[in-house]
Amino acid sequence: MSDTIAAIATAVGAGAVSMVRLSGPDALGICDRVFRGRARPSQSVHKSVLLGEMAAADGGIIDQVMMLVMRSPRSYTGEDVVEITCHGGLAAPRLVLRRLIEEGARPADPGEFTRRAFLNGKMDLAQAEAVCELVQARSEKALRVAASQLKGDLSLRISEAEARLTGHLALIEANIDFPEDEVEAVDRTGLAARLGGIGRDLEALLATRARGKLIKDGIDAAIVGRPNVGKSSLFNRLVGADRVMVSDVPGTTRDVVDASVAVDGLVVNLHDTAGVLEAVDGIERAAVERTWKAVEESDLVLVVLDAAAPMDTVDEALLEQAAGRRRLAVFNKVDLGDAGGHVPECLEVRVSALAGLGIEDLRARIRRIAEDLAGDVAGEILINERHAMCLEEAVEALERGRLALLDDLPLELAASDVRAALAALGGVTGSRATENLLDEIFSRFCIGK
Ligand SMILES: Nc1nc2c(ncn2[C@@H]2O[C@H](COP(=O)(O)OP(=O)(O)OP(=O)(O)O)[C@@H](O)[C@H]2O)c(=O)[nH]1
Ligand SMILES: [Mg+2]
Known part of the structure; x- marks a missing residue:
């Protein structure tokens, strides 16, 4: 992931201004080579705004541009990012992009900026998906749901369940490892009830799937x-x-x-x-x-x-x-x-x-x-199909664990079920995301996002 990517981030066509985005280790170096202005992008502090000209390879002027410099790690992707605002229309943004590519940038894949933001820990997978949903929202309600997910409302609910499960798992494991020692003994009925409670919370989230789709x-x-x-x-x-x-x-x-x-x-x-x-x-x-x-x-x-x-x-x-x-x-x-x-x-x-x-x-x-x-969706969490599949897996694992505890089965079984539930929950926020899954999610994005 050491290359620098570039893309036109605004819709191409008639419009007053367009924005071309650049992210990666050479973003500032590339800008130094193509920008004519009073300051050098690589010498600029975080959040600098530079006004000047974009120079063509032959020394002519491509356009008047404004550069917004955001330095790693305090940018959208976590890398050095430069957002270049130029005039709109068909020619200016394309020529600016072409110039950046001439200087060593690579055209970005759909969603690649957000993918880097995810890989650099700037957001989790549910939040990255929300970026896509926000851009694609066709109504105010859809927009609001996406905005709340981007803020991290769904992620928070998931991490709360994860924290509770991790605590229960630690207790079960302590009893497996040191059954005779001074560890707090597992109260099977109480623990089964707690796993059931977490399962019900997750089911409440699952119930939002149909409305989310609507x-x-x-x-x-x-x-x-x-x-x-x-x-x-x-x-x-x-x-x-x-x-x-x-x-x-x-x-x-x-x-x-x-x-x-x-x-x-x-x-x-x-x-x-x-x-x-x-x-x-x-x-x-x-x-x-x-x-x-x-x-x-x-x-x-x-x-x-x-x-x-x-x-x-x-x-x-x-x-x-x-x-x-x-x-x-x-x-x-x-x-x-x-x-x-x-x-x-x-x-x-x-x-x-x-x-x-x-x-x-x-x-x-x-x-x-x-x-x-x-219904009324003010500040509400509504999950998508992918989240639903993860949550269903978690609910099933919790149910197996609950029954294992009540049926007096070996604690190892309950432990493995709780671990399975944790892994399934991790799927929502992406802690076990595979390359294939990321490809699938980010391919739905537009270029430049
Ligand atoms: N008087 C009157 N005629 C109507 C009204 N609505 C539709 N029509 C006429 O009824 C005819 C059929 O209208 P369409 O809208 O094509 O009907 P449809 O149900 O789509 O018909 P199919 O596609 O063949 O199933 C047309 O000549 C319309 O102008 C109405 O409210 N009043
Ligand atoms: Mg008809």
């Missing part, structure tokens, strides 16, 4: 109904643009079409689907199967019904299928009349996608359901 990835809402009831018209209304084709020919939509909308700090992923018919063959059948699958995979189902016509068996089948999750009966085409349809024990709205009636009411309903699903 908040980070958004709420999936499928729009389903018979052909021609106006699903696509409604989809376009909610998206606020003519995203999908609408026509009076039944069977216009053949595939599931997705669009995400922001609803009060949350993301709702809308899925427009093919109309459902009773008996179909061929391509239509495949389309209808996708619709049923969309119903199964969604958190919320908007069942669109024709307000002006009586309900039929397809409507009833869809409503029933959706009953297992959150569902909303949307009576569309009220501008054509209202047959007074009603679905017992189901939220209902009456709209006209064509005339734009009742759409705000529909949005408000979706918002309320979404908020209800996501």
Whole structure:
């Protein structure tokens, strides 16, 4: 890890300024060679800001730049870091980067700055993951959850459990090593209860997995109904643009079409689907199967019904299928009349996608359901799938250890289970992270982070 890496850290494209980041043992040396200004970067103290010019290899000027010098170990990566702010656009940041590479820097891999921060002990793995989640957050709630994880809230909960387990392990091991000596004897029932208590705390964390996914990835809402009831018209209304084709020919939509909308700090992923018919063959059948699958995979189902016509068996089948999750009966085409349809024990709205009636009411309903699903996340810890796998392993090991103690099995068994639980917990914060795992996590990052 002795090389110096460089990358454009800002989005490339039109913009007033861009930032190119450099990290590694030669960061200051490289800057000395390309910078023309009053101070030398390598002579500058931590947190210096230098204003000057970036010189091309032929001595010409590439751009006016500002350099922020952060010296090891007090930087993001723990190495010497220079952040070079230049003008935005396509040319300036690319030329600045190219110049740094000419002088010996290597283009950074995705997430490599954060990977170095992790390897240099600047943050643990849960915090490094939070950096990625923060950058990718599509809603305020997702952002807040990531920010709390970056601050170390999840890591703290894990290290508290680790500390308690380490204490219990020490007692068990002392009893194994010096059973006859003056060590405090293991109270098997008491210790089993304590392991059970830690297991329950971890289960409480595990229970946040589903909501974590909902908040980070958004709420999936499928729009389903018979052909021609106006699903696509409604989809376009909610998206606020003519995203999908609408026509009076039944069977216009053949595939599931997705669009995400922001609803009060949350993301709702809308899925427009093919109309459902009773008996179909061929391509239509495949389309209808996708619709049923969309119903199964969604958190919320908007069942669109024709307000002006009586309900039929397809409507009833869809409503029933959706009953297992959150569902909303949307009576569309009220501008054509209202047959007074009603679905017992189901939220209902009456709209006209064509005339734009009742759409705000529909949005408000979706918002309320979404908020209800996501709950209040102020300062809350929500885990991701990877954390969940580690925690499940820890919970299982603790349960084995608890039973080993209660069943009067040799203490060695309980000790090995507690050790296994500790190792699994370490997986969350990365104390036993393998190269492969790090590759997988950091490859999801953007370049320059
Ligand atoms: N009068 C009236 N017509 C509507 C309304 N909503 C949609 N339509 C019309 O109904 C027809 C079908 O609309 P679509 O949005 O394509 O219906 P769909 O449910 O997506 O149909 P498929 O994709 O074929 O299943 C179009 O001619 C729309 O203009 C409405 O609220 N009132
Ligand atoms: Mg359609």
